[in-house]
Amino acid sequence: MSYIHRNHAGELMVSDISVSALAEEFGTPLYVYSGDGFVAHYRAFCAALSALDVAVHYAVKANSSMGVLGLLARHGAGADIVSGGEMKKCLAAGIPAGRIIYSGVGKSDTEIRQALTAGIGQINAESAAEIRHISAIAAEMGIIAPVALRVNVNVDPGSHAKISTGQRSTKFGIPVADGEAASLYRQMADDPAIRPTGLAVHIGSQLTNLAPFEKAYLELLELADSLRSEGYDVPVLDLGGGLGIDYQGKSLPDFAAYGALVTRIFSNRGYRLGFEPGRSIAADNGLLLTRTHYIKQGEDKRFIIVDGAMNDLIRPTLYEAYHRIEPVTDKGVPCGMADIVGPVCETGDYLGQGRDMPDIGEGDLLAVFSAGAYGAVMMSTYNTRPEAAEVMIYEGKTHLLRRRRTVEELIKAEENPFG
Numbered sequence: 372m373s374y375i376h377r378n379h380a381g382e383l384m385v386s387d388i389s390v391s392a393l394a395e396e397f398g399t400p401l402y403v404y405s406g407d408g409f410v411a412h413y414r415a416f417c418a419a420l421s422a423l424d425v426a427v428h429y430a431v432k433a434n435s436s437m438g439v440l441g442l443l444a445r446h447g448a449g450a451d452i453v454s455g456g457e458m459k460k461c462l463a464a465g466i467p468a469g470r471i472i473y474s475g476v477g478k479s480d481t482e483i484r485q486a487l488t489a490g491i492g493q494i495n496a497e498s499a500a501e502i503r504h505i506s507a508i509a510a511e512m513g514i515i516a517p518v519a520l521r522v523n524v525n526v527d528p529g530s531h532a533k534i535s536t537g538q539r540s541t542k543f544g545i546p547v548a549d550g551e552a553a554s555l556y557r558q559m560a561d562d563p564a565i566r567p568t569g570l571a572v573h574i575g576s577q578l579t580n581l582a583p584f585e586k587a588y589l590e591l592l593e594l595a596d597s598l599r600s601e602g603y604d605v606p607v608l609d610l611g612g613g614l615g616i617d618y619q620g621k622s623l624p625d626f627a628a629y630g631a632l633v634t635r636i637f638s639n640r641g642y643r644l645g646f647e648p649g650r651s652i653a654a655d656n657g658l659l660l661t662r663t664h665y666i667k668q669g670e671d672k673r674f675i676i677v678d679g680a681m682n683d684l685i686r687p688t689l690y691e692a693y694h695r696i697e698p699v700t701d702k703g704v705p706c707g708m709a710d711i712v713g714p715v716c717e718t719g720d721y722l723g724q725g726r727d728m729p730d731i732g733e734g735d736l737l738a739v740f741s742a743g744a745y746g747a748v749m750m751s752t753y754n755t756r757p758e759a760a761e762v763m764i765y766e767g768k769t770h771l772l773r774r775r776r777t778v779e780e781l782i783k784a785e786e787n788p789f790g
């Protein structure tokens with residue numbers, strides 16, 4: 372079920388709370404999340420895999436607001452992180468270190484040391500050089516580092532090039548081809564400073580077809596089985612994230628079909644499984660609210676100029692991503708094509724292009740749907756625009772997760788040696 376819905380009068384609501392009222396109270400642009408929705412999606416993901424021995428690590432990069440992390444921590448989620456900063460946020464939000472998995476190709480020595488000091492559950496290593504660094508740091512600390520190998524299975528996920536990670540041409544993972552991953556796993560097993568915990572794979576994000584998952588998982592399983600047949604311990608297979616959502620808003624992420632695929636491949640194979648879902652938990656549970664400044668008639672279309680911009684939601688211009696955009700209150704039937712654009716001085720500053728929109732006027736509120744993942748986390752202050760505020764509705768209450776900073780606060784964070 373979706374907690375973001377329209378009431379009988381056609382007014383957009385999150386649970387029982389009108390988003391117009393939230394815009395009045397907190398101003399715009401404003402991210403609004405359904406905390407109940409986050410919990411429901413997390414639970415649905417877990418339920419789809421309940422026949423297996425699994426640990427679910429929410430991919431923090433999708434939405435790392437402290438309130439989101441705190442809520443998911445309260446419901447038992449682990450975390451998949453890609454930086455020391457994300458680790459500190461997770462620990463502060465109450466996610467135990469042992470339930471945190473550390474992914475990413477470029478961990479610094481400081482980050483590795485901090486992760487090992489915290490007692491991180493697992494580091495997913497992505498290169499021979501990284502393993503060398505982890506080993507040296509663990510040896511110096513007199514501890515044994517839990518390390519999984521993230522492998523590259525050379526599978527095209529069929530997603531946008533900028534969020535595809537499964538092919539050999541990308542920087543991610545250690546190739547399975549030519550025995551490279553197997554040989555590094557054996558090397559890790561011989562290293563007294565490393566405890567190999569298994570193998571990991573993540574071929575990309577926003578996968579809307581299950582076939583690439585199946586191909587990648589079968590490759591991973593073959594490698595794991597072959598290492599086991601040589602006598603190596605391979606306790607965990609981390610299957611990554613990547614399950615896509617329907618940005619058109621017509622259907623929910625198909626957790627059941629994904630769960631059935633994973634169950635078919637891995638049941639009774641004797642592996643503990645890890646998952647790193649981000650988008651499928653977060654995206655549909657967030658809206659970006661934006662208010663219309665002006666309408667400008669262009670040569671062949673209207674420009675609806677709003678107060679939300681590419682610094683608030685960069686996905687449309689970065690990935691050519693489509694987000695559904697609708698008026699918050701009913702404005703009648705569409706009356707012609709429009710681009711929904713922000714105030715930032717870039718032609719690429721748009722939230723939507725070529726949309727058949729109703730008669731929107733100055734001051735009207737628009738909602739950008741499916742903005743709960745890879746939205747607020749990518750905000751910047753480009754054009755000296757303070758980041759949007761973030762609020763969450765959970766169990767009927769409104770919680771401010773991020774206060775909008777003032778321009779004065781932005782100025783204060785900088786130094787002017789010439790002033």
Ligand SMILES: Cc1ncc(COP(=O)(O)O)c(C=O)c1O
Binds near residue numbers: 432451573613648
């Ligand atoms: C290593 C890793 N795990 C998990 C994820 C989360 O992916 P998604 O948000 O598509 O579920 C990502 C994002 O690309 C990732 O790089």
